Amino acid sequence: MGRLSPFQKIYLFLIAGFILGPFLPLIIQSFAFRWAWPDLLPGTWWLEQREKSPIPLAWDYVLSPYSRIWEATLNTVLIGGIVTAICLAICLPAAKVLARDRFRGKSLLEFGLSLPLIVPETAIGIALLMMFIRLGLAGTYTGIIIAHLIPTIPYMIRMLTSVWQGLGREFEEQAMILGASRWQVLRLVTLPMLMPGVVAGALFSFLVSTNIFLLTFLLGQGKIVTLPTLLFSKISGGQIDATGAGIALIVTVPGIAMLLISERFLREEAFGQGFGN
Amino acid sequence: MPLLAKARHVRVSREGVCVTEVQLRSVAKRFGDEVAIEALDLRIPDGELVALLGPSGCGKTTTLRMISGLETPSAGQILFEGRDVSGVSVQERNVGMVFQRYALFPHMTVEKNVAFGLSIRGLPKSEIAERVAEILGVVQLSEYRKRFPSQLSGGQMQRVAIARTLITEPDVLMMDEPLANLDTGLRGEMRRFIRELQQRLGITTIFVTHDQVEAMELADRVAVIFDGRLAQYGAPDRLYRKPASLNVARFLGATNLVPGRLRDPDLVDTPLGTLVCPWRQGQTGDAVHVMARSELIDIGTERTAPTDIEGRIIAREFFGATVSYSVACQNTHVNVTEQARRMLELGAPVWLKLAPEHMWIIPE
Ligand SMILES: Nc1ncnc2c1ncn2[C@@H]1O[C@H](COP(=O)(O)OP(=O)(O)OP(=O)(O)O)[C@@H](O)[C@H]1O
Ligand SMILES: [Mg+2]
Numbered sequence: 169m170g171r172l173s174p175f176q177k178i179y180l181f182l183i184a185g186f187i188l189g190p191f192l193p194l195i196i197q198s199f200a201f202r203w204a205w206p207d208l209l210p211g212t213w214w215l216e217q218r219e220k221s222p223i224p225l226a227w228d229y230v231l232s233p234y235s236r237i238w239e240a241t242l243n244t245v246l247i248g249g250i251v252t253a254i255c256l257a258i259c260l261p262a263a264k265v266l267a268r269d270r271f272r273g274k275s276l277l278e279f280g281l282s283l284p285l286i287v288p289e290t291a292i293g294i295a296l297l298m299m300f301i302r303l304g305l306a307g308t309y310t311g312i313i314i315a316h317l318i319p320t321i322p323y324m325i326r327m328l329t330s331v332w333q334g335l336g337r338e339f340e341e342q343a344m345i346l347g348a349s350r351w352q353v354l355r356l357v358t359l360p361m362l363m364p365g366v367v368a369g370a371l372f373s374f375l376v377s378t379n380i381f382l383l384t385f386l387l388g389q390g391k392i393v394t395l396p397t398l399l400f401s402k403i404s405g406g407q408i409d410a411t412g413a414g415i416a417l418i419v420t421v422p423g424i425a426m427l428l429i430s431e432r433f434l435r436e437e438a439f440g441q442g443f444g445n
Numbered sequence: 446m447p448l449l450a451k452a453r454h455v456r457v458s459r460e461g462v463c464v465t466e467v468q469l470r471s472v473a474k475r476f477g478d479e480v481a482i483e484a485l486d487l488r489i490p491d492g493e494l495v496a497l498l499g500p501s502g503c504g505k506t507t508t509l510r511m512i513s514g515l516e517t518p519s520a521g522q523i524l525f526e527g528r529d530v531s532g533v534s535v536q537e538r539n540v541g542m543v544f545q546r547y548a549l550f551p552h553m554t555v556e557k558n559v560a561f562g563l564s565i566r567g568l569p570k571s572e573i574a575e576r577v578a579e580i581l582g583v584v585q586l587s588e589y590r591k592r593f594p595s596q597l598s599g600g601q602m603q604r605v606a607i608a609r610t611l612i613t614e615p616d617v618l619m620m621d622e623p624l625a626n627l628d629t630g631l632r633g634e635m636r637r638f639i640r641e642l643q644q645r646l647g648i649t650t651i652f653v654t655h656d657q658v659e660a661m662e663l664a665d666r667v668a669v670i671f672d673g674r675l676a677q678y679g680a681p682d683r684l685y686r687k688p689a690s691l692n693v694a695r696f697l698g699a700t701n702l703v704p705g706r707l708r709d710p711d712l713v714d715t716p717l718g719t720l721v722c723p724w725r726q727g728q729t730g731d732a733v734h735v736m737a738r739s740e741l742i743d744i745g746t747e748r749t750a751p752t753d754i755e756g757r758i759i760a761r762e763f764f765g766a767t768v769s770y771s772v773a774c775q776n777t778h779v780n781v782t783e784q785a786r787r788m789l790e791l792g793a794p795v796w797l798k799l800a801p802e803h804m805w806i807i808p809e
Contacts, residue, residue: 338548341515344535345542346562346613356565360552 197413198226214410230414237418240398245422247309247384247394248377251316255324255373256366258317263328268337281325284318292318293386300387307389315383320373327372331365371430378422395419465525465616465649466491467512472521474507474673481507482673484521489666491526492647494640496654496664500696504673505653506545509619512651514538525616541615545622547606549594555581555605556590562613576612583642584608600631607642618643620652624659636663657697661685669693687805691734694807700739700780702807707731713806716777717754722804732809739780741803744770744789745796753796754779758789772797 172180197203200210201217214226224232231237266278284292296315297306305311335358343357344350359366381396388397399419402412467489474482482504489495497505510516512523514535522529530538549558556577563573581587584604594602603623610618623639624632640663643650654660660667661681669676669684677689688694694702705715707727713720713735720735727733748755756774763769768785771778772795779797789795 336546336548338544338546339550341535342542342544342548343550343561343565345513345515345538345540346565346609347536347539348561348565349536352565356561357550361550363552 191417194413194416197408198230198410198417200410200413201225226410227414229411230418235411235415236393236398237395237415240393240395241418241422243392244378244394244396247312247316248374248422251313251320251377252370252374254313255317255320256370259321259324259328259369260362260366263325264332266325266329267332282322285322289319289382293383296383297386306387307391309392311387312384312392312394315387316377316380318383319380320376323376324369324373327365327369328362331362331369334365335361367430367433371426374426375423395422466527467617467649467651468524468527469508469512470522470524472508472511472518472523474504474511474516475519480673482511482518485670485673485675487668487675487678489649489651491649493665494643494650494652494663496652496660496667497670498654498657498660498667498696499670499676500655503670505655505670506621508670509542509621509651509653512617513540513542513619539613539616541610541613541618543603543606543610543618543620543623545625547594547602547626549602549605549609551594553593554590555586555592555594555597558594558605559590559609559612561609580608580612583611599627600635603627603635604638607639611642611646611648616649618648618650620650622653622655624654624656632659639663669696671696686738688736688807691807694734694736699736701737701742703735703737703777703779705733705735707733707806711801716775717779717799718775720799720804721752721801722806723801724806727806727808734807734809736805736807737779737799737803739769739782740767741800742779742781743798743800744772744781744783745798746789746793748796750798753798756795756797758791758793758795761789761791763788770795 196210199214201212201214203210217225218228223229224234229235266274293315296311296318300306300311300315305314339357339361340353343353348356378394379396381400384392384394385397385400388394395415396419399412399415402408402415408416467487469485469487471484471486472482473480473484485504485508497508499505507516511518514530514533517531522531524530525538550561553561559580560573560577563576577590578587581590584607586601586604586608589597589601589605594605597605603626607620620639624635627635636659639652652663661684664681666679667681667684668678671692677684677693684693685697688697688699691702703715703717705713705720707724707729708714708719709729710725711721711723713722713724713733715735722735724733745753754774756772756779758770759773759778760771761768763785766785767782768788769780769782770789771780774797781797
């Protein structure tokens with residue numbers, strides 16, 4: 169690792185600014201009491217008003233039970249986690265077949281698997297809603313989890329298929345010849361070798377799930393709040409106030425946490441430098 | 446030898462290492478409609494090093510995979526020490542296989558890779574450590590034990606793969622093109638390494654190659670396979686001097702294959718004239734080929750015997766230690782190779798001596 173050239177520094181700085189830029193007004197807003205356009209900074213800060221106000225303001229409100237933020241966070245993480253786990257369980261074996269076997273209708277199946285990415289979310293949501301109301305799944309966790317699987321599975325299948333393709337059969341065959349049982353092969357060879365791809369896929373489907381608004385909104389029927397639906401209800405008036413900004417910031421927390429955890433995890437895997445040959 | 450006791454198909458050699466005779470009885474393998482192996486009969490004596498030699502796609506890898514149990518033969522039997530192993534799973538066959546691309550587990554260090562076969566058997570940690578240290582010493586990789594496979598050279602990776610296989614004390618060791626991925630210098634070194642190791646351990650070894658020089662140098666016996674069929678099986682010098690068919694002769698690099706017709710048990714009419722070669726089979730009029738290895742033909746500038754064949758040098762190639770001449774005789778060409786003690790001039794008239802004992806007749 170050498171030093172960065174000035175050009176590289178500016179480049180990185182611009183990218184960081186582009187990605188992190190929108191957060192700055194959000195952070196300021198979340199501490200504001202009144203912030204009128206075109207002032208550069210809020211005219212009145214939340215802390216100045218904190219003692220005077222009869223009701224909790226800004227962060228006090230966001231973190232209070234009235235905001236339902238804890239409930240929404242818990243729901244979001246729970247649904248995201250379960251969706252990811254089910255998605256992995258479905259996609260790992262499916263991707264293995266897609267990567268290693270040849271069969272009739274394979275390309276048709278592959279095309280069909282990307283359909284959910286092409287069909288508008290609204291159409292899927294309405295169609296599911298009609299079915300789920302009849303099945304009694306509307307407004308239930310089960311219903312939402314099933315709905316979340318629809319956009320996450322295509323991504324996961326794609327990622328895991330390429331991961332399986334990168335893993336030749338010879339590693340598993342070698343382990344078997346050395347005496348490993350099927351279970352030992354899976355545990356000691358296959359899964360560890362798939363791990364980087366699995367972690368990336370899991371991270372991705374978790375992020376997708378925790379960001380789904382429309383499907384959750386339609387199928388949750390207001391009974392199940394997640395962070396995106398909660399945020400939407402706060403900002404649907406077209407205005408963003410301190411509590412809206414605060415909730416918007418909280419919405420990013422599960423994703424960031426997941427990112428950090430997986431980052432850490434991947435590093436610990438200590439794959440020398442990639443997969444030799 | 447703690448692990449050996451439980452393997453069934455095992456005998457113990459003089460050196461205390463297990464040896465197993467492997468036999469294939471009309472083994473066939475089809476993949477769908479495609480026939481990979483027609484019918485293979487092969488007996489690999491215990492403790493020998495046998496090469497499966499053949500062009501790409503002839504079924505060498507498939508044969509190894511069937512012996513190891515990774516593929517099930519479509520027909521025929523595979524026997525270890527006379528016992529059919531069709532019901533024995535890969536895990537229980539107690540064979541070793543070194544894959545062409547080594548298949549080292551990339552997420553494990555050298556040490557962990559080598560220990561794999563023992564740790565899955567649940568051996569005590571101290572015993573594993575001891576045996577890993579010992580085998581790493583044998584393959585001269587002790588100082589690399591903490592490295593990951595991606596941090597090793599090709600030759601080192603291969604030695605790790607061999608160590609990982611040998612530590613489980615397999616009854617049969619198989620290697621798929623063990624030298625194909627190495628550069629020329631390393632190839633010679635690994636060839637000697639494999640040969641020495643095999644002789645020291647006396648383990649029955651089958652290796653696959655499509656390089657005839659490699660097969661000759663390493664193997665006790667060579668099985669030449671064409672299109673899923675055994676073309677010839679025998680000691681390297683026999684294959685080299687007395688190939689059973691034209692294809693085998695060509696595959697083993699024979700250059701002078703002259704068509705002819707049998708006139709008498711000892712005489713063949715060829716474009717080079719009537720040659721004298723001992724041959725007690727076939728009938729007068731049979732079409733045959735006469736093989737004369739280029740290095741066994743004497744070339745001279747003077748006629749010394751009435752049977753000498755007259756020719757003219759039309760091309761010359763100098764290889765340093767040897768020199769190779771292309772000689773036009775009558776209406777064919779004959780290649781002659783000799784030690785580069787002298788250089789004959791292009792266009793010079795020469796006389797070739799084809800000694801009867803250096804010629805070999807291949808029936809059509
Ligand atoms: N799993 C399989 N499915 C279908 N055909 C196969 C399979 N494995 C091998 N074959 C076919 O069987 C034949 C023999 O293959 P094999 O791999 O044994 O050849 P090989 O002698 O090892 O060749 P190479 O020197 O190129 O490695 C080939 O025609 C190959 O296409
Ligand atoms: Mg092969």
